[in-house]
Amino acid sequence: MRIEKVEAIGFKSFSDKVEIAFQPGITAVVGPNGCGKSNISDAISWVLGEQSAKHLRGKKMEDIIFNGTESRKPMSMAEVTLTVSNDNGNLGSVYKDFREIMITRRLYRSGESEYYINKTLCRLKDIHELFLDTGVGAKACSIIKQGEVSELLTSHAEQRRSLIEEAAGIEKYQLRKKETEKKLEHTKENLVKVDLIISEVKKQVNSLVRQARKAKVYNKFQKKISEFEIKIAALKLKSLEANYKPLEDGFVRLQDEKIGKSSKLMEFESKFEEIKLDIMKREEELRGLQDGFHQKDMEISGVRSRIELLGKEISHMDNIKSKASDDINILNFQMDEFKCELSEREIQKDKIRDALTGRKAELSEKEKNFECLKKDVSSKLDLIEAQKNKIVELIAEISTTRNVIQEGDIRVEDLNRRMKSEGEEKEKETFELEEIEKKISEINEEIGMVNENHSMVTGGINSLISKLEEKENRLSALEKEIREVADTLTLKKSEISSLKKILDNHEGFDRGVKAILKEIEVNGDEWRGVLGTLSDFIETTQGYEVAIEAVLKDKLQSVIVESQSEAIRALEYLKTSSEGRSSFLPLHPKQSASGGLHVAHEVSKNAQGVAGMAVDFIKYPEKFSNLVNYLLSDVIVVDSFEKAYELWKSNGNGFSYVSLSGDIIAHNGAVSGGATNVLDHGLLMKKREAKELEEEINVLAGKKEELDKICAELKEGILNDKTEKENLEKELREIQVRQVHLAKDLEVKADGRKRVNERIEQIAFEIDGIFYEREEIAKELKSYQERLALQEEAKRDVEGNLNKMQEELGVVQDRLEKERDKLTELKVGVARDEEEEKRIEFQIESLKSSLDDVANRISKENLDISDADKKIFESNELIKEMKVELEAKLKEGEDIRESLNLRKAEMESILYNHNSLEAEIRVIRKECEALNQELSGIDKQRTEISIEINNLNKALAEGYSKTADEAKNMVADGDDLNLIREELQKFKSRREKIGLVNLGAITEYEEQKKRFDFLEAQKKDLVDSAESLKKAISTINKTSKERFIETFNIINEKFREVFQLFFSGGDAELRLVDEANPLETGIEIVAQPPGKRLQNVSLLSGGEKALTFISLLFSVFLIKPSPFCLLDEVDAPLDEANLMRLNNFIKKLSDKTQFLVITHANRTMATADVLYGITMEEAGITKIVSVKLKEEESKEVHKQKVTLARPEKFKPAAALTA
Known part of the structure; x- marks a missing residue:
């Protein structure tokens, strides 16, 4: 995995979209201060998930959005896209098939933030998980920003352990541990909630048992009542069905009569429709004949128009023939003129060609003489250039020697200043030591006073804790009593509601x-x-x-x-x-x-x-x-x-x-x-119970109100005690913080005293070193001054030889110039003749082309005449044919007119039959309407009975889930409706005597019992889950501890090796602050540069601190190489020798790790494979220029470091081209 490119727009000073492509190896970013170099490292950190605006050098996150300049408006959004390669598929199983992965982060001024992976919206967590255990991340040690070297070395010991954790790969275990701890906490909360719910459900189950027993007795009577009601409905159905039969028979008879009438009506209507169709068909034929007649008339007009048009075309062709003959006569005259002019140009061309041949022979001889003189001049110029190069080399050597002498003088002056400064520093450190001793005494006195306050506040807190426990116990008992009263009140309200419903609805009445x-x-x-x-x-x-x-x-x-x-x-x-x-x-x-x-x-x-x-x-x-x-x-x-x-x-x-x-x-x-x-x-009794329930509800409501009032007063007292306790705890925390600060201040002062003593010793050692170094420089300066005298004498000799050679060169160059003038004049004459020859040849070709064109035009005019004769003949023939066609069409039009008159007569007869049949149909329709009215009356009666039957069927289906047949089967032939009604009334009376019944109690009891059993099972699952999570945390801690200790020991050994390599000796090591607790302990760094004692890294100089941290960073890389490393001006505090060691080490690691280095050092620039120059041509807008360096260019950049000062404004294109 490596970075392919970074794209940014609207991020800090990147107003315009920029794209930075990264190659394998080392990429250096250079440019003057304030041009936006570090914005590149900020962009990479931000897109990887950095959430701290402070780490991005801002106060709030919106500060990273481009804020505008005098000429540009602020932008509303910042976006950065990081493209990384995934050739080996290390970035998770989800993206293993992607060769490249794009990570995008976008921030709006409204505060909304968006994250994308391969342009798909995702969470910040997904990006963290993508790079988990790869050594890449916003907080990873592979990104070292400006000033973070010193900050990391002087930070708390606990903060340094992230280096080891990252190398050990335990970040994913820590993430899993946090998630598991959250799950465990959530499980405990759920367990408390389940216990509370189980307690409430258990009360409800106990209350529902008695109600369910009563409901079962009620259901038994209700079942018997339902049977009687079904029988009554069945008997009613039988009665209704018996009344339905006669109505049905009458309806069928009338329906048959209606069908007969309807059939006759349909027969007449069918004939009527046939006649209508015949009429429509004949009307269509009439329209067709009329259309045919009109069409034929139009065809006759068309033939007449075409005959007239052909006559006009014949006249037009005669005109074309006349014009073509005139054009042919004109073109023949032009052809004769072109032929005469062509003959004259051929003669002129032969004369010019003979003169050109003589001039070219003379030019060839002159050119041979000129080349001989030119070679003589070139030879002398080479000798002069060699002498100039020798002078340049001598000037460079003299300049180098003078620079060395000047640097030596400057170093001597600097050593003198340093010696004076060290003396002043020693006096300052001595005074500081006395001040530290006074401060330590003051801190010890304040510690005694703070400890006394701590004891007093602790006693007050313990007293309040006892009072709170007593009040909270009282509150818990009171809240329990309130819940019991509330439950009883709810139950009583439910009972009176049911009882009033029974009384209001007169349940049990006839x-x-x-x-x-x-x-x-x-x-x-x-x-x-x-x-x-x-x-x-x-x-x-x-x-x-x-x-x-x-x-x-x-x-x-x-x-x-x-x-x-x-x-x-x-x-x-x-x-x-x-x-x-x-x-x-x-x-x-x-x-x-x-x-x-x-x-x-x-x-x-x-x-x-x-x-x-x-x-x-x-x-x-x-x-x-x-x-x-x-x-x-x-x-x-x-x-x-x-x-x-x-x-x-x-x-x-x-x-x-x-x-x-x-x-x-x-x-x-x-x-x-x-x-x-x-x-x-x-x-x-029900009325009396309802009245008693109302009285009980009023008493319970009054009691609950009184208890709520006492509870509120008790809660207010607890709240006041808690507030007082929190104030005391806050005061205690402040005292504890003060104790920690004082202890730390005391430790810092003790360390300061130790540091000052060591510094005084160090200053003495430094003064001795400065004196020795000044003597050595004086000896070197004397040697370089002697060398300068010899170099200046050699330069004067070479300059004398150069003047003599330049005089001889002047004589030869004069002869060369005269020969060049003659040669030029001859070349001009030859060129002029050649140009004249080309001009005449062009005229000849033009005349030949004109002759061909005239011949083609004559041929075309002859063809036009021939075509006109042909078209005239064809038009005459067409006119003859069309006249014959016109006679035929006139005869056809007359035939169509006769057929049209015949069809109109037939149509009148059919319309008479149509009107007669329509009158008969009206009579039959009136008879059908009378039958429909009679049928409607019978059908209404049938419908009413059907509705009653359907209502009974529906009542049976909905109320008792029975069909009509099933209900009828429950009735015997001898069953009497009145006797069944009497039995029904008896069972209803017995049901009413049961009193208030909660019919839902059986279902509620079963549901609550199931819920109770389910909650008990859930509780057991939660307890098992909590135990499982505790075991998982224990396993994670064990694995993390083993991996941390193993990696810590390996890195410690490697750190000692790399430190000795960078410092050419000395010793260094990492130490655990608390070895008994490796999962949380901090890490101290101790170092012993050559010639010094072993000491804490905070006591080292700036350069030594930087080199120590770099040693630690590369120790981690050697154990677990990171895919890439970003170093932002890490080399700034290093001298030339250490800078060379650092660059050599980076060069070795660049085979496995991709480096992006932001630097001002020429030597670091020379090490890079690619240079990016950062400029700010427009105020507030960063621009980027890239150059890929070859080996020779890299060496040249390194060579120029002796004579080039650091530029005020970097100009990469010009500097690197030079």
Whole structure:
């Protein structure tokens, strides 16, 4: 894999689209400061996914979009495309078949960002995964930007470990670990949610068990009711089908009569249509004859027009013949003139050719003499050029020697300045050492104060934690109680809703009662005297519902009317609508039982076990007092049936007695009672339950509101405590941060003290070195001055020889110029004669061409005459033929006119028959319409019965999933409809006694039970999943640790080798800060350049730091070569010797790694295979010029480094061409 090219538009200073193609090997980018060189490295980092605007040398990401100049507007988008080769298919299995892969990133000013792989929209994650474990990426060590060398070496130890991790290839394991940890956290959250849901579902399952049992009993009765309703529908179907048969027979008879009439009508209509078709056919024939007649008339006109046109054409041909004869006479005269002129030009041509032959012979002799003189001049020029070259070489050597002497003087002055500077630096370092000692003392005092504050704040936090735990426990218990109250409230609301629905819908009432109540609801104004059922107006005291309902029985659903007339009207309505039966009670009955009531009161007062009169346990409106007394004035409520029997025996037959369990002994001795289903609830009990439920709901709502208020106050207290705790924790963090900062400051000052001491020693060593180096330079300068004197003397000798040779050359050049003038004059004469010869030859050819042209024109005119004669003859013949044709067409037109008159007569006869048949058809249609009306009446009756049958079938299908045949099979021949209805009513009464039923409870119970089982299984899966994820994290940590340690040891060995190679000795190594925790520990770099002690890399000079990092970078490359490496002015701090070592190393690695180097160094430029020059011809707009260097050009660039200073503005094309 390698970079093929980078394309950018709108990115920083790349306003216009630029394309930079990268070749294998080393590519150097050069140019003056501020022209946009580093924008290339920024573009590559950005397209690979860099997210930090700071790393791209901006404040926010929008800063990378071209912001405009004085002459150009800002752009709205930045886009960079990086094309990489994929010949070996290393970039993932998805793209293994692609030879090249394009990665594109686009940013808009709105902040929207887009990523593409091969022009397909993708995520940033996809680009990271594409280059995973390849050594390529925005944060990879293969991209070293300007100033990052020092930053990476002086960064935290933890930040340096990315170099080793990248080489070890554990980045993908770290990515997998992060994803696995996220999954584990998500699994734990889901586990908590599932536990909460399981708790809620379990409560619902327990609540639904009782409701499901009750619903099953209800369904049993409902099934029996459905069977009776199906039988009733089947019997109705049989009755309707019996009534349908006679209607069907009558309909068939009329249908047959209608068919006969319709057949006759169709026969007449068929004949009528045949006549119409015949009429249409004849009309078509008439139109055809008329069209034929018109066509023939047009043909006759056409023949006459053509005869006239041919006459005109014959006249035109005569004119053509006359004109052609005149043209031939003129052309013959022109031909004679051309022949005379051609003869004259041939004679003139022969004369010029003879003169030209003599001139060419003289020119050849003169040219031979001129070439001899020219060779003599060339020989002398070669000798002079050799002397000039020798002078140039001597000048270059003198210039080089002078430059060396000048550089030596400059170096001596520089060493003197350095010696003075080092002395001043030593004094400065000594003063700094004293300041550091004072600062260390101050830091130790502040550490003591901060530690004391830390203890106080920690105590306050612990106290608040205890208070919070107590309040949160109280809150948890309170919230649990609120949930229980809310669940109970929801259940009670559901129960009262169902109960009110039953009461409002009068479920369990007879069909007739429901019909009356529905009619009152719809047309209330017409039924003002009908008040409602008895159960609607009375309420019972708690505990007496069973006794009162046992006494009243069916009277509870009797309809109360103000007068008998209302009752009679209601009965008539029920009979008319066939809606069933109903009982009616007058509001003011005629009989009264007030005397019996008084006696009953006396009995109830004096007897033990007597609860009281039945009317005493009922509440009702005042106007219903007569009715209630009428119904219950002789009824006494007792504790038990035994007591009832005892009182009946002792008091005679005047009263009825009812026990609290509902057993009755009537005044006449009739007894009723027995066991009651625990699920049965009568109307009065349901009303009482509804009232109690409303009271319970009000109490629960008030309790929940009070609990919510307490909960809110408790939460507010917890929030205040948490806020106070957070403030203390924030204060504690600030103290801890201050402790860390102070500890670090103390460590930094201690390191500074150590560094200053080492620096003082180093300065002393440097001063000794400077003194020795100054002495050596003085000796070299003396040697170079002696060499300069010898070189200048040699130059003067060569210049004397050159002057003598130039004088001899002048004499020979004068002779050469005279011969050149004569030769030129002779060549001009020859050229003039040759040009005249060509001109005459051209005239001859032109005359010959004119003669040929005239001959061709004469031939053409003769052909035109011949063609005209032929056309005149043909036209005369055509005119004869057309006259014959005209006579024939006139006869045919007369024949067509006679046929047209005959057809019109026949058409009139057929139209008469057509009108007669149409009158007969109208008569038959009226008869058919009368039959249709009679059929429609019968069909309406049939339809009504069919609708009833279909409604019954539909009701059976939708309500009971039965067909009509299946329903009929359920009915025996002797089944009576009234008996079935009575049985149906009995089962409905038993169903109503069950009371409030949640029919969905069975399904809900099964669903909730399934859900509960499913959630339990889900919980187990989540627990297993969490354990599996923990094992996966453990495995990833183990693999990462092994690979990291193995790679760290290999790179450490290689680092020592490369360091010694670059520094020509010394030693260096990488150290783990915490060897017990290799997955998170930082890495320290220690180095010992030759002649120095082993020390931390931060204490090295700028050049030593740069070279140390480069050693580490190439150590990684040697272990795991990166496909490419981008170095942005990394060589800036290096001297000539180290720069040469760096370039040689890059050259060796360039076989496997593609290098892009941004540089100012001439020696680095000479190493490159391709140079890109960066210019800014227009302010703010970067331009790019590329040159591919050959071996010789590379050497020339290297040679010029001695004499060329760094240019103020780089001009690549001119510089490299020179």
